[in-house]
Amino acid sequence: MEILTIGLLLGATYALIAMGLNLQYGVARIMNLANGEMLVAGAFGAFWVFTAQKVSPYVALLFVVPAAFGLNWLIYRTLLRPLVRRAKNRGMLEVDSILATFGMSFVFVGIMLMAFGGDYFSYSYLAEPFVIFGSPYGLNKVVAFVAAAAICGLLYLGLNKTRTGMAIRAVAVDPAAAGLAGIDVPKMSTFAFALGGAVTAGGGIMLSTFLTLDASIGVVFTMKALIIVIMGGVGDVRGAIIASLILGLAETAVASLIDPGLTLAAAYLLFVLVLLFRPQGLFGRRPS
Amino acid sequence: MTRREIRNTILAVIAFAILPWLPFLKDSGYLMSLAIPIAMYTVLATSWALFSGPTHYISLATAAFYGVGAYVVAGGIGVVPYAVLVLLAGVAGAILAALVGLATLRLSGVYFVIFTLGLAEMVRQLVTWVQNNFTGSRGLYVLTDITERIIYWELLVLAALVYLIGWIVNRSRLGFAMRIIGNDELVAAHVGIHSARAKVILFVISGIFAAVVGAVMAPRFTYIEPSLAFSPELSFQVVIMALLGGVHRLWGPLVGVIPFTLLWEVIAASFPTQTVLLLGVAFLLIVYFIPQGVVGLIESLMRRAGIGRGSGDG
Numbered sequence: 093m094e095i096l097t098i099g100l101l102l103g104a105t106y107a108l109i110a111m112g113l114n115l116q117y118g119v120a121r122i123m124n125l126a127n128g129e130m131l132v133a134g135a136f137g138a139f140w141v142f143t144a145q146k147v148s149p150y151v152a153l154l155f156v157v158p159a160a161f162g163l164n165w166l167i168y169r170t171l172l173r174p175l176v177r178r179a180k181n182r183g184m185l186e187v188d189s190i191l192a193t194f195g196m197s198f199v200f201v202g203i204m205l206m207a208f209g210g211d212y213f214s215y216s217y218l219a220e221p222f223v224i225f226g227s228p229y230g231l232n233k234v235v236a237f238v239a240a241a242a243i244c245g246l247l248y249l250g251l252n253k254t255r256t257g258m259a260i261r262a263v264a265v266d267p268a269a270a271g272l273a274g275i276d277v278p279k280m281s282t283f284a285f286a287l288g289g290a291v292t293a294g295g296g297i298m299l300s301t302f303l304t305l306d307a308s309i310g311v312v313f314t315m316k317a318l319i320i321v322i323m324g325g326v327g328d329v330r331g332a333i334i335a336s337l338i339l340g341l342a343e344t345a346v347a348s349l350i351d352p353g354l355t356l357a358a359a360y361l362l363f364v365l366v367l368l369f370r371p372q373g374l375f376g377r378r379p380s
Numbered sequence: 381m382t383r384r385e386i387r388n389t390i391l392a393v394i395a396f397a398i399l400p401w402l403p404f405l406k407d408s409g410y411l412m413s414l415a416i417p418i419a420m421y422t423v424l425a426t427s428w429a430l431f432s433g434p435t436h437y438i439s440l441a442t443a444a445f446y447g448v449g450a451y452v453v454a455g456g457i458g459v460v461p462y463a464v465l466v467l468l469a470g471v472a473g474a475i476l477a478a479l480v481g482l483a484t485l486r487l488s489g490v491y492f493v494i495f496t497l498g499l500a501e502m503v504r505q506l507v508t509w510v511q512n513n514f515t516g517s518r519g520l521y522v523l524t525d526i527t528e529r530i531i532y533w534e535l536l537v538l539a540a541l542v543y544l545i546g547w548i549v550n551r552s553r554l555g556f557a558m559r560i561i562g563n564d565e566l567v568a569a570h571v572g573i574h575s576a577r578a579k580v581i582l583f584v585i586s587g588i589f590a591a592v593v594g595a596v597m598a599p600r601f602t603y604i605e606p607s608l609a610f611s612p613e614l615s616f617q618v619v620i621m622a623l624l625g626g627v628h629r630l631w632g633p634l635v636g637v638i639p640f641t642l643l644w645e646v647i648a649a650s651f652p653t654q655t656v657l658l659l660g661v662a663f664l665l666i667v668y669f670i671p672q673g674v675v676g677l678i679e680s681l682m683r684r685a686g687i688g689r690g691s692g693d694g
Contacts, residue, residue: 123490125497174668183489187436188667190493191623194440195663198616202657308656311612315498322491353509356502367483367491 094227095344101233103340104240109295109313110320110332111247115288118327119264120281122172123186125193127292127317128310129200134160134293135300136208136307142215149217149297150239156297157290164289168282171196176281197310204307214304236298243294248329260284264327292317312356319363325373334374338362388631396540403529412528416600418641419535420593424614425622425633426542427589430549431582432619433627434558437489441480441496442618444503445473445587447609449594451507454520454604462524466595473591474584476503481580504610511606519605526599534596542589546630549585554578613659617644620663626673635674 109131116124137156138149175192179185221228251257262270263280271277299305299313320339324331339359346358402408402415424442432439449469456465480499484492511517549555557578561568568575598604617640625636640662648655670677 123493171664171668183436186490187438188671190438190490191619191667192664194438194497194616194619195660195667198656198660198663200660202654202660205656206654308612311498311501315494315501318494318497322494351509351513353505353512356498356505357509360498360502363495364483367487367495371487371491 095348096341097227097229098233098348099341099344100337101229101237101340102344103337104237104244105295105298106316106320106340107244107333107336108240108298109292109317110324110336111244111329112288112290112292112295113317113321114324114327114329114332115260115284115291117321119260119284120168120172120288121176121182121185121267122168122189122193122285124285124288125190125314126197126200126310127193127289128312128314129197129204130160130164130289130292130310131296131299131313132204132305132307132310133200134296135305136204136213137293138297138300139213139215142217149301150235153239153294153297157294160293161286161290165282165286167196167289168285172285173278173282176278197314201308201310208307210307212304212306214300217301230302232301236301240295240298243291244333247291251329256280256283315356316359319359319366322371323362323366323374325375328373328375331374392543396536399536400533403532409528412532414642414645416528416532416535417645418638419532419539420597421618421621421637421641422634423535423538423542423593424590424618425625425637426539426546426630427586428618429622429627429630429633430542430546431579431586432622433632434555434562435489435579435582436562437485437492437579438619439496439583439586440493440615440619441499442590443610443612443614444496444500445476445590446594446597446614447500447503447507447606448472448476449591449596450598450601450604450609451520451594452591453595453598454522457522457524457598462526462599466592469595470588470592473587473589473594476591477584477587478580480587481583485579485583486576500610500612500615504606507610508606519603521603522598522601524599528600531596531600535593538589538592538596543630545585549582550630554581558582613656616659616663620659620666623663623673624666624670626675626677628672629675632673632675 109127112130113124113127116122116127134156137159138152141147141152141156142149171192172189175188176185179188217232222231222234223229251261259270259275259280260283262273262275263277263284267277267281270280296313316339320332320335323335323338324333339362342358342362343355346354402411405411424446428439428442431437449472452469452472453462453465456468460468480492480495484495549558557568557573557575560571560573561575561578565575594609601608621636621640622633623636624640625634626632647658651658666673672680
């Protein structure tokens, strides 16, 4: 029961991060290996605000998220647009964007090492017990769950009920056809990439309220987000949410039953199972 | 053999005839400290390019194989003869590569890249867990009487092997199949190439080399711990060097390895805290400005000047 609850609480934050990556990969077609670094950068923002300014990390959302949006917008416009132009087909763009974002992830790690040093960082925020079904859980985890679920819900509504959301979904399905239907594909791709980065940074803030992070841990979260996106099926919001909950549960189960140091191994195990049995995603259809 | 091949073979024979004598030069200590990394990265980058060059499947897992190789030696030293351990390291590398290949290479390239991205970190977690729970100590000592000189010679043998195998593969049906797969996987499937099997075989070869290099280098560390053996920077440097040189020629990575290793010695000595940042910047510069590598750049310049006679396979 405890494993179930903690896993679900963790899963909501993962869902948020995976949604960020889904926007970047599913819509803007950029396989972003620097995604985890954006998350850690968001977490650093919250950490800095909390320790230096004594402000709640959730207030940090108000300016870390817009800053991440701007930064990702800039990255897409200056660094990734040339690759999109250079690529002759989707496969080439994939190779180029993987290489470029892999390089960027090292640049980000380097900058964060310079700015904050290589130490682990954590802070104590709302570390009070909160009772669910008779057992106590960290209040910070519960708050993170609520915040992540709220943002996920907003994103879902935004994607499904607004005109911009519909344009984004159209680009995700087929950029060429979306262009023919009068959608400004480059603009929508940029927007989706920037939004994805902002959502990821927001997820980082929530994680930082209950996890200990350091400058070079980003790759672990990139992995988790990628695994969730693949498990759920690229571009499938419902699949991503369920996949995040599964990953959250699996990790919590391994951490509490075997060893907390093996969470990534748990994620890999899920990954291998997905690759072997459902490479098209949980709800995807087998290509005919 | 074409004239280009005869020329390359003669150059290679001369190089491998001279290089083994380097340790006998006077004051060869400093020379060795440069020659060993150069030889090591030559083997790693060339074997990396054997697989990733023709297929464009970027492997980010060199450190995982290297670390496994180093750990096989560290775990068995004093119990099993060193030569056997090096062989075992190769076997371990082959098994790991086959498992990764079988899980991912049947599918599109993205799954493979993602899988390799976190592989070193996951193996590191597993090794750390095993050590914490079953052996009690985090690190392992590798105490042998193997000198720098012997390591250098072992690496030279590996380099000769990797070139030989690369040359054979390029001339074989397998190499031809790989180039078709790299150009268009659908076409490859339609002309009857068993593309998953071809990819797995080549990835296994490249994994064996990385693991054996790890095993050869282990005595040089004397003390091995997970964060050292599975360092992500190693995977990254191998990719950088191979791309810098150019991956469409067998000797392309070598052109990247020598200048980069020398440059890195200087950078690591002068800016020890900013190495990660500088690595990333160097990588971005290569991806954006010389995507075909130095060799590709020179060849296209030569072609433009009218000197080159098309592109054969060398």
